[in-house]
Amino acid sequence: MIEAKHLTKRYGRTIAVNEVSFAVKPGQVTGFLGPNGAGKSTTMRMILGLDAPTSGEVRVDGKPYRELADPLRSVGALLDAKAIVGGRSAANHLMWLADSNGIARRRVSEVLDIVGLSDVAGKKVGAFSLGMNQRLGIAAALLGDPQTVMFDEPINGLDPEGILWIRNFMKALAAEGRTVFLSSHLMSEMAQTADHLIVIGRGRIIADAGTDEFIHRHTAASVRVRAVEQNVLAEALTRRGALIEHGPDSVMTVTGMDAAQIGGVAYAHAVTLIELAPLGSSLEAAYFDLTKDETDYDAALLVGASQGA
Amino acid sequence: MNTATVTLDATHLTAAASPMRTSKTRRAVNAEWTKLRTLPSTWRTAVIATVLSIALGAILCVSQAQQWASMTAQQRRIFDPTSCSLFGVVFVGAMMLAALGVRSVAGEYSTGMIRSTFTATPTRRRVLAAKAGVTAAFVFPVALLADIVSFQVGQQIFTGKHLEVSWDHAGVLQAVVFGAVAVSLIAVIGVGLGGLIRHTAGATTALVLLIVGGVTLGQLLPAGLRQYVPGTVFQAAVTVHRSAGLLEPRAAVAVLATYAAIVLAAAAIRIGHRDA
Numbered sequence: 001m002i003e004a005k006h007l008t009k010r011y012g013r014t015i016a017v018n019e020v021s022f023a024v025k026p027g028q029v030t031g032f033l034g035p036n037g038a039g040k041s042t043t044m045r046m047i048l049g050l051d052a053p054t055s056g057e058v059r060v061d062g063k064p065y066r067e068l069a070d071p072l073r074s075v076g077a078l079l080d081a082k083a084i085v086g087g088r089s090a091a092n093h094l095m096w097l098a099d100s101n102g103i104a105r106r107r108v109s110e111v112l113d114i115v116g117l118s119d120v121a122g123k124k125v126g127a128f129s130l131g132m133n134q135r136l137g138i139a140a141a142l143l144g145d146p147q148t149v150m151f152d153e154p155i156n157g158l159d160p161e162g163i164l165w166i167r168n169f170m171k172a173l174a175a176e177g178r179t180v181f182l183s184s185h186l187m188s189e190m191a192q193t194a195d196h197l198i199v200i201g202r203g204r205i206i207a208d209a210g211t212d213e214f215i216h217r218h219t220a221a222s223v224r225v226r227a228v229e230q231n232v233l234a235e236a237l238t239r240r241g242a243l244i245e246h247g248p249d250s251v252m253t254v255t256g257m258d259a260a261q262i263g264g265v266a267y268a269h270a271v272t273l274i275e276l277a278p279l280g281s282s283l284e285a286a287y288f289d290l291t292k293d294e295t296d297y298d299a300a301l302l303v304g305a306s307q308g309a
Numbered sequence: 310m311n312t313a314t315v316t317l318d319a320t321h322l323t324a325a326a327s328p329m330r331t332s333k334t335r336r337a338v339n340a341e342w343t344k345l346r347t348l349p350s351t352w353r354t355a356v357i358a359t360v361l362s363i364a365l366g367a368i369l370c371v372s373q374a375q376q377w378a379s380m381t382a383q384q385r386r387i388f389d390p391t392s393c394s395l396f397g398v399v400f401v402g403a404m405m406l407a408a409l410g411v412r413s414v415a416g417e418y419s420t421g422m423i424r425s426t427f428t429a430t431p432t433r434r435r436v437l438a439a440k441a442g443v444t445a446a447f448v449f450p451v452a453l454l455a456d457i458v459s460f461q462v463g464q465q466i467f468t469g470k471h472l473e474v475s476w477d478h479a480g481v482l483q484a485v486v487f488g489a490v491a492v493s494l495i496a497v498i499g500v501g502l503g504g505l506i507r508h509t510a511g512a513t514t515a516l517v518l519l520i521v522g523g524v525t526l527g528q529l530l531p532a533g534l535r536q537y538v539p540g541t542v543f544q545a546a547v548t549v550h551r552s553a554g555l556l557e558p559r560a561a562v563a564v565l566a567t568y569a570a571i572v573l574a575a576a577a578i579r580i581g582h583r584d585a
Binding site: 045048049050051052065066068071072075077079080082083084085086087088089092095096097099100101102140 | 332336337339340341342343344347348349350416417420421422424425426427428429430431432584585
């Protein structure tokens with residue numbers, strides 16, 4: 001369980017994280033979504049006690065990170081898989097981490113097994129591929145068998161196979177009842193992995209909802225329709241609450257009803273359909289709009305400020 | 310029922326909470342020791358530093374022995390066969406071994422691994438203290454071995470000119486041990502510089518400037534201050550025949566320890582107050 005309350009981080013005059021409040025709950029994968037530079041990593045560093053908040057606070061299992069008795073037993077985190085001294089072997093890297101929190105050394109081979117790195121346990125990490133480094137970072141996060149795990153952009157730079165592996169792994173951890181907090185700048189990835197989404201833009205939380213709810217709320221599914229009796233259909237659909245946008249070549253873009261419903265209405269009114277095509281999910285577009293609004297909002301503020309001066 | 314639960318909770322609490330203070334430090338030390346010993350370059354550095362120290366000391370001893378005939382009476386009076394044989398440890402061995410201290414902090418900052426270290430051990434001063442302690446404890450026996458062999462080789466070389474001193478000569482044992490203590494203190498200064506500068510190359514340069522450069526630049530200082538220049542203090546720690554302008558060996562070690570404490574404290578303040 002991670003709880004942030006009015007968490008704020010300023011660097012000089014720039015606000016990286018602005019009055020952010022949220023709770024990450026156990027038993028589900030929570031996606032932390034936002035464009036690069038939105039404040040995701042800064043927030044994660046504050047959760048781990050690496051950066052001090054300018055104001056506000058964040059607690060893990062009810063305590064500030066620095067007050068956790070053996071932090072690796074409560075929280076496992078992977079911030080940057082490449083941030084590792086390359087001269088050590090994978091097993092030895094995990095060994096010092098285990099020593100630092102009084103974790104039994106046999107746990108090292110256990111976690112190497114879990115992430116599938118047993119064969120290269122004695123190999124120097126400097127020679128590892130990014131995918132192997134990611135796995136090693138996940139092994140390090142699991143070392144203390146923590147209730148909460150946190151990963152910053154874990155799929156960055158991975159091949160499709162690696163992405164699938166991480167996705168299933170995160171879901172399995174959540175299914176075990178753990179709190180899984182995962183950041184990404186890719187909406188499509190989060191939609192497939194996360195049960196819950198916290199969207200951040202320009203240091204502010206702009207959405208905090210279940211993934212299904214988020215998709216439902218932010219994607220207005222639309223259907224492309226052409227019909228012989230176009231006016232009859234348009235009138236019937238409007239009466240049922242659909243929104244119609246008329247385009248060139250008698251194409252109507254209908255929102256508020258799905259293709260099956262539109263087909264039913266057409267049948268009921270004996271309308272001959274020429275085309276009935278659901279348009280692809282605009283989730284990515286919705287996310288883009290959502291975060292773009294944040295940008296525009298700030299730009300507007302800046303313009304206002306300069307005019308005022 | 311209720312009382313039973315309360316008692317159980319209480320014992321559970323004390324069992325978990327009481328040994329924390331000592332064991333947390335021990336854990337940090339264990340982690341740093343594992344880090345130090347699992348880098349192959351640690352052992353390479355130890356071997357090369359020992360060999361170079363002995364070789365350089367031997368070269369100086371040979372050249373001093375050859376120059377003996379042409380030395381003035383004054384030069385002969387202040388000639389110190391002990392400190393001469395330890396020259397390699399003082400100037401090259403110390404630098405290379407102290408670089409291990411620099412690396413233990415600056416190396417982690419430049420790769421970003423310091424974040425893993427601070428998430429594992431959130432009390433940063435404990436991390437720094439563990440790094441200083443572990444580095445000093447590792448460096449001491451290495452430097453002591455280099456000192457002993459260098460002394461032995463050096464005296465062997467001086468035998469030809471009958472300049473040698475033996476182990477039971479007053480002050481010799483102290484000089485050999487103080488040499489290793491001084492190297493350990495310089496390694497601690499290396500840890501501190503690593504924390505202050507955070508770039509391996511920059512911190513190593515600072516270390517070399519402090520030890521070697523200080524001796525050269527020290528000539529510009531008034532005589533009273535000159536003896537407190539770090540490199541000169543280091544030299545003073547291993548002298549048997551005191552010459553003018555050098556501190557007494559015990560005082561030299563104390564001054565060096567003070568420098569190490571100051572640099573380490575400054576690093577602790579900087580590391581504690583900054584975002585990682």
